[in-house]
Amino acid sequence: MFNKVLVANRGEIAVRIIRACRELGMSTVAVYSDADRSALHVRQADEAYLLGPAPSRESYLRGDKIIDIAKRSGSGGIHPGYGFLAERDDFAQAVEDAGLVFIGPRPSNIAAMGDKAVARATVAAAGVPVVPGTEGEGNLRDEELLTLGPQIGFPLLIKATAGGGGKGMREVGRLEDMPGLLHAARREAEAAFGDGNVYLEKLLLDARHIEFQILADGHGSVIHLGERECSLQRRHQKLLEEVPSPFVDQDLRERMGELACRAARSVDYFNAGTIEFLVDSEKNFFFLEMNTRLQVEHPVTEMVTGIDIVKEQIRIARGRKLRYSQEDIQLNGWAIECRINAEDPYNNFMPSTGYISSVMMPSGPGVRVDTGVYAGFTITPYYDALISKLICWGETRGEAILRMRRALEEFRILGVKTNIPFHQTVLDSPRFIAGQFDTRFVEERFTMNGDDERREDLELIASVMATLVAHRETQEAAQIVRRGTRDTSNWKWVGRWERMHR
Amino acid sequence: MKYTTTLGDKAHEIDINVEGEVIADGQRLSVDFQSVADQPIYSLIINGKSYEASVFTSEAGIDVLLQGRLFQVTVEEERQKRLRESSSALATQEGEYNLKAPMPGLVISIPVQEGQAVQLGDNLVILESMKMQNELKAPREGTVGRIRVKAGDSVDQNQALLTLA
Secondary structure, rough: OOOOEOOOOOOHHEEEEEEEHOOOEEEEEEEHHHHHOOOOOHOOOOEEEEEEOOHHHOOOHHHHHHHHHHHHHHOOOEEEOOOOOOOOHHHHHHHHHHOEEEEEOOOHHHHHHOOOHHHHHHHHHHHEEOOOOOOOOOOOOOOHHHHHHHHHHHOOOEEOOOOOOOOOOEEEEHHHHHHHHHHHHHHHHHHHHHHOOOOEEOOOOOEEEEEEEEEEEOOOOOEEEEEEEEEEEEOOOOEEEEOOOOOOHHHHHHHHHHHHHHHHHHOOOOOEEEEEEEOOOOOOEEEEEEOOOOOOHHHHHHHHHOOOOHHHHHHHHHOOOOOOOOOOOOOOEEEEEEEEEEEEOOOOOOEEEEEEEEEOOOOOOEEEEEEOOOOEEEEEEOOOOOEEEEEEEOHHHHHHHHHHHHHHOOOOOOOOOHHHHHHHHHHHHHHHHHHOOOOOOHHHHHOOOOOOOOHHHHHHHHHHHHHHHHHHHHHHHHHHHHHHOOOHHHHHHHHHHHHHHO | OEEEEEEEOOEEEEOOOOOOOEEEEOOEEEEEEEEEEOOOOEEEEEEOOOEEEEEEEEEEEEEEOOEEEEEEEEEHHHHHHHHHHHHHHOOHHHHHHHEOOOOOOEEEEEEOOOOOOEOOOEEEEEEEEEEEEEEEEEEOOEEEEOOOOOOOOEEEOOOOEEEOO
């Protein structure tokens, strides 16, 4: 079995995988693009090889080059992380054909679940409820979708068949808007995944997005590690996740968990995966999709179960049996993750790029940071905006929230704008604290810089600080003008003057 | 030096003369103000209370990010303020709006043409950055002037894309 792992990814997740390999005593191989020569994963891996130019299509999506590097470097296993090649069954198959181990599901699992249309048909046949939509009807043309739209009913969602992470996704309120939105969704899906196919799905209102982490060992054992509450999203991009969900009780957890395992079994699933559900206010739940990969938000599950999911993935890929049965899985305490993105929450979450001049990471009890950046690193526009994940654990939800607030205030990143103030505002909002939020919360019931009591107290402080900075700049500007009136520095001049008068 | 510092609809008179002291709206406050590690992070101890904030200056003013809240502040020295007040009567310029790229990226499409009338919120340019397509919208109604880029162009941050008259 393999003892060297090629990490076919970049950023925080590549670093996360390298950590797991190190702890298992395995050596690691990084791959990188021209833009990532100084990235953290390249610095930390035992070996590193250049893939090509910065655009993903010419670097991190070049499966052929990656397999070639794996063979040349003697890496027996390839971990794809998330995004890029993680959910491409042709890549997983090519890895196997090359005699290497793909650390993830079987190509057939990715094919069955990765094409979301096939996925729905499969799990529906296994008795798992699904959201109404054009799933399982193949790749439809615009005219067909325009006919089916009104039958499903508005509002509805256009989603990328090959996609995830909100890319290639558009919300449609009226039939008139649909042609333009279809065009935009296809264009974005084509750019992000190289596949412009889309499908329609009914948009459930007041819905929560709750998912279950699955582990399956290929020896007949399929277990779930509990749920993750992922309702806090903006434009279908998850921003904050927590475990447990404040909405899920033990009875619902058991029922959903069992169906999640059943959905995974329906495709003879192998390795780690996630079953996503939409849950309405009556606690009816519907299968949304299965993510056949490691999730961005896996650390919250690790914090409450104590299980290192990435290490389990590697063990499973090496053919081991699971060391846990369902009864062993206990959710201990509460964990919250905030995704720290390089984007400006005060300017419509516009992506922010540039040189990071300084980073101060939070630490202390119950705090974990998974990051791909450091002071001196430059954020380029080529890849997605996630730069760090801040995860906090507490005995109770209250403690986890207070700890997260504390950690967010400690976190300082300078040089690019980040959404840290967004998270701080969320964690202060009464609705979040009360656990009353759905997938529309950020768009419909949330503002940055709303009025709060603390704000008024801080206004004078902010004014004084701004004035002191302005004053300082004026003084410095005056000094720059003054310099040069003597041909030598003032200190030297003073020294000479003093010696002369001794 | 005397400053008029404006935050939202509130103006403060702030006087800085000696080291370690400011007078804000007539109130004498003892301050110790330092930048941290040569970064635009500042530590302020004011009457014994300790605060830390990121402070950024731009053409528009000074942004103070303090305890998860953004404060947009303008600071004017008394003399500047008087100058501006006396000259503001002369300024009548309406001004063109220059749409600049808010970040580096790839121009995907420009759904408007030169001379076209647009409404507030209309899409002017679609710019791809960090794998997201960003719609740059008209901040007001107007007529599209010169378009300086075309679909497929890579643009740098702050590069002029088009003007709106």
